[in-house]
Amino acid sequence: MIVCENLVKIYKTNDIEVVALQGLDLTVTRGELMAIIGNSGSGKSTLLNMLGGLDRPSAGRLFVDDKDLLKMGDKALIRYKRETVGFVWQNNARNLIPYLTALENIELPMVLTGKVKRDRALELLDMVGLSHKKNSRLGELSGGEQQRIAIAIALSNSPKLLLADEPTGAVDTKTASQILDVFRKLNRELGITIVIVTHDRQLSKKVDRVVAIRDGRTSSEFIRKRTYAQELADMSQGIQDQEEETHEELAVVDKAGRVQIPREYLDILGLKGQNKIKIEMEGDKIVLVAPQAEGKIKVNA
Known part of the structure; x- marks a missing residue:
């Protein structure tokens, strides 16, 4: 995809x-x-x-x-x-129009494409578990409910x-x-x-x-x-x-x-501020060694 x-x-x-x-x-x-x-x-x-x-x-x-x-x-x-593509934002103000109901918000993308399907909007409300909130506006929904409506809106055009x-x-x-x-x-x-x-x-x-x-x-x-x-x-x-x-x-x-290499591994090797590291083979392992240091990190080959 x-x-x-x-x-x-x-x-x-x-x-x-x-x-x-x-x-x-x-x-x-x-x-x-x-x-x-x-x-x-x-x-x-x-x-x-x-x-x-x-x-x-x-x-x-x-x-x-x-x-x-x-x-x-x-x-x-x-x-x-x-x-x-459908998009769900963190900020619900970008997801929902406050003066529209939950159902009308879901139908809005359909309006913009000229293909309003009331049954489809109701189906999406049911899929996110909010059929009982279809006539509620933004101020009447909790944060979690607003986000679930936002998911339904993002799915309105399949x-x-x-x-x-x-x-x-x-x-x-x-x-x-x-x-x-x-x-x-x-x-x-x-x-x-x-x-x-x-x-x-x-x-x-x-x-x-x-x-x-x-x-x-x-x-x-x-x-x-x-x-x-x-x-x-x-x-x-x-x-x-x-x-x-x-x-x-x-x-x-x-x-x-x-x-x-994860930063915490580099910290363990004392490589802060350095950009060089020794790479060696030990059998089936790749070993990273700090220059002039005893510490090693073993990585499966």
């Missing part, structure tokens, strides 16, 4: 250049529910904006649903944003890709869990590809793959050892997994053989 190759984004303002993405590579399969995590300034929101057609890359390759977003003209880009930018950032932990359950339900029932950008690492408990971005590149992936569905099935049978770590972290190696 998504293919990013050596993606670069540079912002220029008043003779100042800011590199937001520095050769990012990413592949997302159709029907996948995955998350992208990273600290503020890592480039995750920049990536999401480009996937949504809201910004264009400076260099590299970007394909979504077999469409080349770098070569897409303005008219094609408008059609892409209307038909291929997009193939749903993008969510910090969808749980403004709600408490319990409400965040409920919102993520809605994403899982939609992914399972509709088969829609969902990409969620967040800074919350706890999100990984409910998705099977989490990609970490650091300094504008994909640095590692957290792969679930057992699928979330398998864990739920075991819980329903009364089987409790005592293992605390549900995911395994794997470093990402780019096409040039480069890998980002």
Whole structure:
């Protein structure tokens, strides 16, 4: 569904250049529910904006649903944003019109395309569990309810890709869990590809793959050892997994053989302020050694 190759984004303002993405590579399969995590300034929101057609890359390759977003003209880009992608923002003021009811908000994107379907809007309300709130306006909905309405709005034109930018950032932990359950339900029932950008690492408990971005590149992936569905099935049978770590972290190696070493590992080696490191082979291991130091990090080859 998504293919990013050596993606670069540079912002220029008043003779100042800011590199937001520095050769990012990413592949997302159709029907996948995955998350992208990273600290503020890592480039995750920049990536999401480009996937949504809201910004264009400076260099590299970007394909979504077999469409080349770098070569897409303005008219094609408008059609892409209307038909291929749905967007859920963290700020509900960007998601909902306050003087419209929940049902009218969901119908609004349909109005803009000339295809209003009341039954479809009611169906989406039911899918996010808010049929009883169809006549409520923004001020009559809780933060979690507003976000679930926002998800329904993003689905109103049946997009193939749903993008969510910090969808749980403004709600408490319990409400965040409920919102993520809605994403899982939609992914399972509709088969829609969902990409969620967040800074919350706890999100990984409910998705099977989490990609970490650091300094504008994909640095590692957290792969679930057992699928979330398998864990739920075991819980329903009364089987409790005592293992605390549900995911395994794997470093990402780019096409040039480069890998980002976690900053905490570099701190352990005492490499702060240095840019050189010894690389050795020990059997089936790649070993990183600090120059003139005894500390070593072993990495599986």
